[in-house]
Amino acid sequence: MRITTEMNERLTRVGAGTPMGEVFRSYWIPAVLASDIAEPDSPPVRVRLLGEDLVAFRDSAGDVGLLDAHCPHRRAPLFFGRNEECGLRCVYHGWKFDVNGNCVDAPSEPPESQFRFRVGTLSYPTHEAGGIVWTYMGPIDRMPEPPDYEWLRAPATHLGVSQANEPCNYLQAIEGGIDTAHSSFAHNNDLSNTSHLRALDTHPRLEVDVADHGFTYASLRRIGGGRIYLRTYQFAMPFMQIRGGLITWQGDPAPYPVLHGHVWVPIDDENTAVFNFAHSADPAQPMEPGWFEEHEDEMGRGPRHFADGTHWLVRNPGNDYLIDREVQRTRTFTGVEGVNTQDYAIQTGMGRIVDRSREALGSTDLAISTARRLLLEATDEVAAGLPARGSDPASHRAVRAGDILMDATRDWREMSKDVREARF
Incomplete structure (x- = not known):
C-alpha cells in the first residue's frame, strides 16, 4: 500500500475536525498517570491531548x-x-469549577448574580483504570463503554505503568513499536551474542489476521533444529500494542511470564505521550517487588532518565541521545x-512527521501497512457515523499475546491459542 502525501496528512493530523482527530475522539484514551494526581486536593497538572491544552486535578x-486549561472568565491558566x-x-479572580466544569463560585461577581450559571468551562469525562486516568473527547451521544483490556483488570500487585513522552508524530x-524486524538490529545490545533468538533469523516471516479489535500479527523466525521462534502481538485500534514476555515451549508455562505493551497517544501533531504497561501473566503470581522499576530503568524510562x-x-x-560511538x-x-x-532516537530522527511517500516498504512491514490501512478505513467509518473498530470493550477484553518456541511443522495459530487468551 503506497502512502501518498495526501494520505500521510490524513493519517498524521489529529486536531479537532481532522479525519484522524475525529477517530481518536471516538475512543477512550489515556490522559495522565493516576500517580501524577495521586492525592485528593493535590496540585493540578498540565495535560495536552490531540492539540488541546487541558488541566487535570483530583478533587x-x-x-x-x-x-480546559484556561478559565472562561479571562483565560487565566488554571494550572496555577x-x-x-x-x-x-x-x-486570578477566584472563580471555581468542579470536575464537571460547572462554575460553583464566582466571588468577583455580586452575591445575587446568576452569572456563574452561564459560564461553565469545557470538561471531558474521565475513567480511572490500570493506574491511568482515561478520557473521552468525542460526542457524548456516541461515547462507548470504558475500555476493558486485560491489563486494566490486573490488580495493582500485578501491574506497573509508566509514561515517556516522545517528540514526534504518534x-x-x-510503527516503530509494531515493527518486529528492527529488534534484531536496533536492540542488539550484545554484539558478541550471535546465538540470541532474534539474531538467528533477522528476516522473520510475518502473518497478520485482522480482527474486531484491530489485528493479531505473528513473527516467525527459524532458529534451527526444526524449531520456530514465534512472537505473537496484538494491535488494538487505534494506538495500542500488546506483546508477550518470556518464552514457552509449545505453550508450556514460563517460570515468570510478564506481558508488556504501549499506548501511543497524540499530544498534538508533532508529539506523543507513550504510556507503557507490564503485568504478571498469572493471576496467582503478583509481580516481583522492584521488577518493574528495574525493567523501566533498563529500557531507559526510569526516573534518572x-x-x-x-x-x-x-x-x-538536541543531544543526539548521548550516542557513544565507541560503545557502538x-x-x-x-x-x-x-x-x-x-x-526514540530512530523515530524522532525521521523528523517530527515523516514523509511516507518516499518510503520503500519490504516483506517485514506487513503489520505497518495493515495498521495504516485500518486507520485510513477508520477515518471513513467515523465520518459515516459508524462505530470505530475496537472501541467496543467486547472486541478486546479477551485479547492477550505471547511468545513460544514451536515445531516448524505446526500451525502457529493453533499452537499459540492458549497464550493469546486473557486470564484475568
Whole structure:
C-alpha cells in the first residue's frame, strides 16, 4: 500500500475536525498517570491531548476532572489554581469549577448574580483504570463503554505503568513499536551474542489476521533444529500494542511470564505521550517487588532518565541521545543506552512527521501497512457515523499475546491459542 502525501496528512493530523482527530475522539484514551494526581486536593497538572491544552486535578472526594486549561472568565491558566473543597479555583479572580466544569463560585461577581450559571468551562469525562486516568473527547451521544483490556483488570500487585513522552508524530511511534524486524538490529545490545533468538533469523516471516479489535500479527523466525521462534502481538485500534514476555515451549508455562505493551497517544501533531504497561501473566503470581522499576530503568524510562518533574527524556534529539560511538563500535549495535531510547532516537530522527511517500516498504512491514490501512478505513467509518473498530470493550477484553518456541511443522495459530487468551 503506497502512502501518498495526501494520505500521510490524513493519517498524521489529529486536531479537532481532522479525519484522524475525529477517530481518536471516538475512543477512550489515556490522559495522565493516576500517580501524577495521586492525592485528593493535590496540585493540578498540565495535560495536552490531540492539540488541546487541558488541566487535570483530583478533587476532595477523589474524583478526577479534566478541564480546559484556561478559565472562561479571562483565560487565566488554571494550572496555577487552588485545588480545594471539591473544585479548582482560579487564582486570578477566584472563580471555581468542579470536575464537571460547572462554575460553583464566582466571588468577583455580586452575591445575587446568576452569572456563574452561564459560564461553565469545557470538561471531558474521565475513567480511572490500570493506574491511568482515561478520557473521552468525542460526542457524548456516541461515547462507548470504558475500555476493558486485560491489563486494566490486573490488580495493582500485578501491574506497573509508566509514561515517556516522545517528540514526534504518534504514527511513527506506533510503527516503530509494531515493527518486529528492527529488534534484531536496533536492540542488539550484545554484539558478541550471535546465538540470541532474534539474531538467528533477522528476516522473520510475518502473518497478520485482522480482527474486531484491530489485528493479531505473528513473527516467525527459524532458529534451527526444526524449531520456530514465534512472537505473537496484538494491535488494538487505534494506538495500542500488546506483546508477550518470556518464552514457552509449545505453550508450556514460563517460570515468570510478564506481558508488556504501549499506548501511543497524540499530544498534538508533532508529539506523543507513550504510556507503557507490564503485568504478571498469572493471576496467582503478583509481580516481583522492584521488577518493574528495574525493567523501566533498563529500557531507559526510569526516573534518572527524565528531566526533573517531567516525562521528557534527558536523552533527546538536541543531544543526539548521548550516542557513544565507541560503545557502538565495540559493544552494541546503536551505541545508545536503553531499548526505549534506541527507538526514540530512530523515530524522532525521521523528523517530527515523516514523509511516507518516499518510503520503500519490504516483506517485514506487513503489520505497518495493515495498521495504516485500518486507520485510513477508520477515518471513513467515523465520518459515516459508524462505530470505530475496537472501541467496543467486547472486541478486546479477551485479547492477550505471547511468545513460544514451536515445531516448524505446526500451525502457529493453533499452537499459540492458549497464550493469546486473557486470564484475568
